[in-house]
Amino acid sequence: MRSFADRVAVVTGAGGGIGRAVSLELARAGCHLAISDINEEALLGTAEEIRTLGRNVCTHRVDVSDKARMQAYVDEVVDFHGGVNILVNNAGVTVAAPFEDHTIEDWEWIVGINLWGVIYGTKFFLPHLKAADEAHVVNLSSVFGLAGIPAQTSYCVTKFAVRGLSEALWVELKKDNIGVTSIHPGGVRTDIAKSARTTDDPELKSQAVEIIERFSVTPEHCAKQIVKAIRKNKMRQLVTRESYLMDFLKRLSPVLPQRMLRAGYERNLIKGA
Numbered sequence: 001m002r003s004f005a006d007r008v009a010v011v012t013g014a015g016g017g018i019g020r021a022v023s024l025e026l027a028r029a030g031c032h033l034a035i036s037d038i039n040e041e042a043l044l045g046t047a048e049e050i051r052t053l054g055r056n057v058c059t060h061r062v063d064v065s066d067k068a069r070m071q072a073y074v075d076e077v078v079d080f081h082g083g084v085n086i087l088v089n090n091a092g093v094t095v096a097a098p099f100e101d102h103t104i105e106d107w108e109w110i111v112g113i114n115l116w117g118v119i120y121g122t123k124f125f126l127p128h129l130k131a132a133d134e135a136h137v138v139n140l141s142s143v144f145g146l147a148g149i150p151a152q153t154s155y156c157v158t159k160f161a162v163r164g165l166s167e168a169l170w171v172e173l174k175k176d177n178i179g180v181t182s183i184h185p186g187g188v189r190t191d192i193a194k195s196a197r198t199t200d201d202p203e204l205k206s207q208a209v210e211i212i213e214r215f216s217v218t219p220e221h222c223a224k225q226i227v228k229a230i231r232k233n234k235m236r237q238l239v240t241r242e243s244y245l246m247d248f249l250k251r252l253s254p255v256l257p258q259r260m261l262r263a264g265y266e267r268n269l270i271k272g273a
Protein backbone atom coordinates (compact mmCIF):
# COMPACT_ATOMS: atom_id res chain seq x y z
CA MET A 1 0.00 0.00 0.00
CA ARG A 2 1.31 3.41 -0.90
CA SER A 3 -0.11 5.34 2.03
CA PHE A 4 -1.53 4.61 5.49
CA ALA A 5 -2.98 8.06 6.14
CA ASP A 6 -6.67 7.87 7.05
CA ARG A 7 -6.89 4.22 5.95
CA VAL A 8 -9.05 1.86 8.01
CA ALA A 9 -7.39 -1.23 9.50
CA VAL A 10 -9.16 -4.19 11.12
CA VAL A 11 -7.12 -6.24 13.60
CA THR A 12 -8.38 -9.38 15.36
CA GLY A 13 -6.93 -10.52 18.70
CA ALA A 14 -5.91 -6.91 19.37
CA GLY A 15 -6.16 -7.08 23.18
CA GLY A 16 -2.54 -8.13 23.62
CA GLY A 17 0.66 -9.43 22.06
CA ILE A 18 1.26 -8.92 18.35
CA GLY A 19 -2.33 -7.77 17.69
CA ARG A 20 -2.03 -4.90 20.14
CA ALA A 21 1.43 -3.92 18.86
CA VAL A 22 0.40 -3.99 15.20
CA SER A 23 -2.74 -1.94 15.95
CA LEU A 24 -0.57 0.74 17.56
CA GLU A 25 2.01 0.63 14.76
CA LEU A 26 -0.75 1.06 12.16
CA ALA A 27 -2.20 3.94 14.19
CA ARG A 28 1.24 5.60 14.28
CA ALA A 29 1.44 5.18 10.51
CA GLY A 30 -1.88 7.06 10.14
CA CYS A 31 -4.59 4.39 10.15
CA HIS A 32 -7.91 4.43 11.97
CA LEU A 33 -8.67 1.10 13.65
CA ALA A 34 -11.47 -1.42 14.12
CA ILE A 35 -10.13 -3.82 16.72
CA SER A 36 -11.56 -6.99 18.23
CA ASP A 37 -10.79 -9.62 20.85
CA ILE A 38 -12.56 -12.02 23.20
CA ASN A 39 -10.94 -10.15 26.10
CA GLU A 40 -12.89 -6.91 26.24
CA GLU A 41 -10.93 -5.31 29.07
CA ALA A 42 -7.61 -5.78 27.27
CA LEU A 43 -9.18 -4.51 24.06
CA LEU A 44 -10.30 -1.27 25.72
CA GLY A 45 -6.70 -0.74 26.88
CA THR A 46 -5.45 -0.98 23.27
CA ALA A 47 -8.22 1.38 22.12
CA GLU A 48 -7.23 3.97 24.72
CA GLU A 49 -3.66 4.03 23.38
CA ILE A 50 -4.89 4.36 19.80
CA ARG A 51 -7.01 7.37 20.79
CA THR A 52 -4.01 9.05 22.40
CA LEU A 53 -2.32 8.76 18.99
CA GLY A 54 -5.20 10.80 17.57
CA ARG A 55 -6.89 8.08 15.53
CA ASN A 56 -10.51 6.91 15.46
CA VAL A 57 -11.12 3.47 16.85
CA CYS A 58 -14.06 1.16 17.37
CA THR A 59 -13.90 -1.94 19.57
CA HIS A 60 -15.76 -5.21 19.12
CA ARG A 61 -16.03 -8.25 21.36
CA VAL A 62 -15.54 -11.00 18.78
CA ASP A 63 -14.64 -14.67 18.93
CA VAL A 64 -13.13 -15.21 15.47
CA SER A 65 -14.30 -18.82 15.41
CA ASP A 66 -17.95 -17.68 15.62
CA LYS A 67 -19.25 -17.34 12.05
CA ALA A 68 -22.31 -15.25 12.83
CA ARG A 69 -20.34 -12.92 15.10
CA MET A 70 -17.68 -12.43 12.39
CA GLN A 71 -20.39 -11.51 9.87
CA ALA A 72 -21.88 -8.98 12.27
CA TYR A 73 -18.39 -7.56 12.99
CA VAL A 74 -18.01 -6.63 9.31
CA ASP A 75 -21.29 -4.70 9.30
CA GLU A 76 -20.40 -2.92 12.55
CA VAL A 77 -17.00 -1.85 11.18
CA VAL A 78 -18.43 -0.57 7.91
CA ASP A 79 -21.18 1.33 9.79
CA PHE A 80 -18.56 3.01 11.97
CA HIS A 81 -15.74 3.71 9.48
CA GLY A 82 -17.49 3.55 6.10
CA GLY A 83 -15.05 1.03 4.61
CA VAL A 84 -11.97 -1.13 5.15
CA ASN A 85 -8.45 -1.05 3.66
CA ILE A 86 -6.39 -3.41 5.79
CA LEU A 87 -7.37 -6.68 7.45
CA VAL A 88 -4.98 -8.30 9.91
CA ASN A 89 -6.15 -11.85 10.75
CA ASN A 90 -4.06 -12.09 13.89
CA ALA A 91 -6.02 -13.88 16.66
CA GLY A 92 -4.43 -17.26 17.35
CA VAL A 93 -3.87 -19.93 19.99
CA THR A 94 -1.79 -23.06 20.39
CA VAL A 95 -1.96 -26.56 21.83
CA ALA A 96 1.34 -27.77 23.27
CA ALA A 97 0.95 -31.54 23.26
CA PRO A 98 1.97 -34.54 21.18
CA PHE A 99 -0.59 -35.61 18.58
CA GLU A 100 -1.51 -38.64 20.69
CA ASP A 101 -2.55 -36.42 23.58
CA HIS A 102 -4.64 -34.01 21.52
CA THR A 103 -8.36 -34.51 22.00
CA ILE A 104 -10.72 -33.98 19.09
CA GLU A 105 -12.03 -30.95 21.02
CA ASP A 106 -8.48 -29.50 21.04
CA TRP A 107 -8.42 -29.85 17.24
CA GLU A 108 -11.83 -28.24 16.86
CA TRP A 109 -10.81 -25.37 19.14
CA ILE A 110 -7.55 -24.54 17.39
CA VAL A 111 -8.82 -25.04 13.84
CA GLY A 112 -11.84 -22.88 14.73
CA ILE A 113 -9.69 -19.96 15.80
CA ASN A 114 -6.49 -20.23 13.74
CA LEU A 115 -8.02 -21.36 10.46
CA TRP A 116 -11.77 -20.71 10.38
CA GLY A 117 -11.11 -17.32 11.98
CA VAL A 118 -8.85 -16.40 9.05
CA ILE A 119 -11.28 -17.81 6.47
CA TYR A 120 -14.28 -15.95 7.97
CA GLY A 121 -12.33 -12.71 8.25
CA THR A 122 -11.08 -12.86 4.67
CA LYS A 123 -14.37 -14.03 3.17
CA PHE A 124 -16.64 -11.57 4.97
CA PHE A 125 -14.39 -8.49 4.66
CA LEU A 126 -13.50 -9.22 1.00
CA PRO A 127 -16.35 -7.28 -0.68
CA HIS A 128 -15.33 -4.18 1.29
CA LEU A 129 -11.62 -4.67 0.56
CA LYS A 130 -12.50 -4.95 -3.13
CA ALA A 131 -14.50 -1.72 -2.95
CA ALA A 132 -11.49 0.17 -1.57
CA ASP A 133 -9.07 1.86 -3.99
CA GLU A 134 -6.22 -0.01 -2.30
CA ALA A 135 -6.32 -2.85 0.21
CA HIS A 136 -4.22 -5.45 1.98
CA VAL A 137 -4.77 -8.69 3.92
CA VAL A 138 -2.23 -9.84 6.51
CA ASN A 139 -2.45 -13.39 7.86
CA LEU A 140 -0.42 -14.53 10.85
CA SER A 141 1.23 -17.82 10.02
CA SER A 142 4.45 -18.78 11.85
CA VAL A 143 7.84 -20.44 11.55
CA PHE A 144 5.62 -23.44 12.35
CA GLY A 145 4.00 -22.81 8.96
CA LEU A 146 7.37 -23.60 7.37
CA ALA A 147 8.26 -26.87 9.16
CA GLY A 148 6.47 -29.58 11.15
CA ILE A 149 7.37 -29.26 14.83
CA PRO A 150 6.88 -32.00 17.46
CA ALA A 151 4.17 -31.42 20.05
CA GLN A 152 2.72 -28.67 17.83
CA THR A 153 0.89 -30.76 15.23
CA SER A 154 -2.42 -28.92 15.37
CA TYR A 155 -0.74 -25.51 15.40
CA CYS A 156 1.42 -26.52 12.41
CA VAL A 157 -1.65 -27.76 10.52
CA THR A 158 -3.36 -24.39 10.94
CA LYS A 159 -0.25 -22.32 10.18
CA PHE A 160 0.62 -24.34 7.03
CA ALA A 161 -3.00 -23.88 5.93
CA VAL A 162 -2.84 -20.14 6.53
CA ARG A 163 0.31 -19.95 4.41
CA GLY A 164 -1.36 -21.92 1.58
CA LEU A 165 -4.44 -19.71 1.70
CA SER A 166 -2.33 -16.56 1.71
CA GLU A 167 -0.12 -17.61 -1.19
CA ALA A 168 -3.12 -18.55 -3.33
CA LEU A 169 -4.90 -15.31 -2.47
CA TRP A 170 -1.75 -13.33 -3.29
CA VAL A 171 -2.19 -14.61 -6.85
CA GLU A 172 -6.00 -14.35 -7.03
CA LEU A 173 -6.49 -10.92 -5.53
CA LYS A 174 -3.88 -8.97 -7.49
CA LYS A 175 -6.55 -8.17 -10.08
CA ASP A 176 -8.55 -6.45 -7.31
CA ASN A 177 -5.55 -4.41 -6.17
CA ILE A 178 -5.48 -6.30 -2.87
CA GLY A 179 -2.08 -7.33 -1.51
CA VAL A 180 -1.77 -10.41 0.70
CA THR A 181 1.07 -11.19 3.11
CA SER A 182 1.64 -14.21 5.33
CA ILE A 183 3.76 -13.46 8.38
CA HIS A 184 6.18 -16.07 9.74
CA PRO A 185 7.54 -15.13 13.15
CA GLY A 186 9.65 -17.41 15.33
CA GLY A 187 9.47 -16.54 19.01
CA VAL A 188 7.69 -13.30 19.94
CA ARG A 189 7.43 -12.39 23.63
CA THR A 190 3.67 -12.61 24.15
CA ASP A 191 1.21 -14.63 26.25
CA ILE A 192 0.69 -17.32 23.59
CA ALA A 193 2.62 -20.07 25.39
CA LYS A 194 1.06 -19.18 28.76
CA SER A 195 -2.45 -19.40 27.37
CA ALA A 196 -1.74 -22.60 25.41
CA ARG A 197 -3.80 -25.70 25.98
CA THR A 198 -1.47 -28.45 27.08
CA THR A 199 -1.16 -31.94 28.55
CA ASP A 200 -0.59 -32.76 32.21
CA ASP A 201 3.16 -32.71 31.54
CA PRO A 202 4.23 -29.47 33.25
CA GLU A 203 7.64 -29.61 31.55
CA LEU A 204 6.07 -29.28 28.13
CA LYS A 205 4.39 -25.98 28.90
CA SER A 206 7.28 -24.57 30.92
CA GLN A 207 9.68 -25.41 28.08
CA ALA A 208 7.48 -23.55 25.61
CA VAL A 209 7.17 -20.53 27.95
CA GLU A 210 10.93 -20.56 28.57
CA ILE A 211 11.78 -20.72 24.85
CA ILE A 212 9.47 -17.78 24.15
CA GLU A 213 10.92 -15.72 27.00
CA ARG A 214 14.55 -16.50 26.31
CA PHE A 215 14.83 -16.32 22.54
CA SER A 216 12.07 -14.12 21.33
CA VAL A 217 11.77 -10.61 19.92
CA THR A 218 9.28 -8.03 21.16
CA PRO A 219 5.78 -7.75 19.69
CA GLU A 220 6.73 -4.17 18.71
CA HIS A 221 9.58 -5.46 16.55
CA CYS A 222 7.21 -7.93 14.90
CA ALA A 223 4.62 -5.18 14.34
CA LYS A 224 7.16 -2.97 12.57
CA GLN A 225 8.03 -5.85 10.22
CA ILE A 226 4.33 -6.39 9.50
CA VAL A 227 3.71 -2.74 8.62
CA LYS A 228 6.85 -2.68 6.46
CA ALA A 229 5.62 -5.80 4.63
CA ILE A 230 2.26 -4.13 3.90
CA ARG A 231 4.06 -1.02 2.64
CA LYS A 232 6.25 -3.12 0.34
CA ASN A 233 3.40 -5.43 -0.66
CA LYS A 234 5.38 -8.55 0.16
CA MET A 235 3.92 -12.03 -0.34
CA ARG A 236 5.49 -13.25 2.87
CA GLN A 237 7.50 -11.81 5.72
CA LEU A 238 9.89 -13.82 7.86
CA VAL A 239 10.42 -12.39 11.35
CA THR A 240 13.20 -13.47 13.76
CA ARG A 241 16.40 -15.44 13.18
CA GLU A 242 14.69 -18.83 13.67
CA SER A 243 12.43 -18.19 10.69
CA TYR A 244 15.28 -17.13 8.41
CA LEU A 245 17.29 -20.16 9.56
CA MET A 246 14.39 -22.57 9.07
CA ASP A 247 13.67 -21.13 5.63
CA PHE A 248 17.36 -21.53 4.69
CA LEU A 249 17.51 -25.14 5.95
CA LYS A 250 14.27 -26.10 4.20
CA ARG A 251 15.62 -24.73 0.90
CA LEU A 252 18.89 -26.60 1.43
CA SER A 253 17.13 -29.89 2.14
CA PRO A 254 13.46 -30.27 3.07
CA VAL A 255 14.25 -33.27 5.27
CA LEU A 256 17.31 -31.87 7.07
CA PRO A 257 15.46 -29.76 9.69
CA GLN A 258 13.12 -32.70 10.35
CA ARG A 259 16.11 -35.01 10.92
CA MET A 260 17.56 -32.50 13.38
CA LEU A 261 14.23 -32.15 15.19
CA ARG A 262 13.82 -35.93 15.33
CA ALA A 263 17.28 -36.37 16.82
CA GLY A 264 16.48 -33.76 19.50
CA TYR A 265 13.06 -35.26 20.18
CA GLU A 266 14.39 -38.82 20.48
CA ARG A 267 16.99 -37.71 23.00
CA ASN A 268 14.34 -35.81 24.92
CA LEU A 269 16.22 -32.54 24.27
CA ILE A 270 13.08 -31.12 22.68
CA LYS A 271 9.72 -31.84 24.26
CA GLY A 272 7.99 -29.42 21.97
CA ALA A 273 8.04 -25.71 21.36
Ligand SMILES: NC(=O)c1ccc[n+]([C@@H]2O[C@H](COP(=O)([O-])OP(=O)(O)OC[C@H]3O[C@@H](n4cnc5c(N)ncnc54)[C@H](O)[C@@H]3O)[C@@H](O)[C@H]2O)c1
Binds near residue numbers: 018042190193
Ligand atom coordinates in the same frame (compact mmCIF):
# COMPACT_ATOMS: atom_id res chain seq x y z
N1 LIG B 1 4.16 -15.23 19.95
C1 LIG B 1 4.79 -15.97 19.06
O1 LIG B 1 5.91 -16.46 19.30
C2 LIG B 1 4.17 -16.21 17.70
C3 LIG B 1 4.97 -16.78 16.70
C4 LIG B 1 4.43 -17.03 15.45
C5 LIG B 1 3.11 -16.69 15.19
N2 LIG B 1 2.34 -16.12 16.17
C6 LIG B 1 0.95 -15.82 15.85
O2 LIG B 1 0.69 -14.46 16.13
C7 LIG B 1 -0.70 -14.29 16.42
C8 LIG B 1 -0.85 -13.49 17.70
O3 LIG B 1 -0.36 -14.26 18.78
P1 LIG B 1 0.33 -13.62 20.07
O4 LIG B 1 1.66 -14.25 20.19
O5 LIG B 1 0.22 -12.15 20.05
O6 LIG B 1 -0.60 -14.29 21.20
P2 LIG B 1 -1.29 -13.67 22.52
O7 LIG B 1 -1.84 -14.85 23.23
O8 LIG B 1 -0.36 -12.77 23.24
O9 LIG B 1 -2.47 -12.79 21.90
C9 LIG B 1 -3.54 -13.37 21.23
C10 LIG B 1 -4.77 -12.49 21.36
O10 LIG B 1 -5.84 -13.16 20.69
C11 LIG B 1 -6.97 -13.17 21.55
N3 LIG B 1 -7.80 -14.33 21.24
C12 LIG B 1 -7.63 -15.62 21.66
N4 LIG B 1 -8.64 -16.38 21.20
C13 LIG B 1 -9.43 -15.57 20.48
C14 LIG B 1 -10.64 -15.78 19.74
N5 LIG B 1 -11.23 -16.98 19.70
N6 LIG B 1 -11.18 -14.73 19.08
C15 LIG B 1 -10.62 -13.50 19.16
N7 LIG B 1 -9.51 -13.24 19.85
C16 LIG B 1 -8.92 -14.27 20.50
C17 LIG B 1 -6.41 -13.19 22.96
O11 LIG B 1 -7.37 -12.71 23.91
C18 LIG B 1 -5.18 -12.30 22.83
O12 LIG B 1 -5.49 -10.94 23.06
C19 LIG B 1 -1.28 -15.70 16.50
O13 LIG B 1 -1.93 -16.02 15.30
C20 LIG B 1 -0.07 -16.57 16.69
O14 LIG B 1 -0.27 -17.88 16.24
C21 LIG B 1 2.86 -15.88 17.42
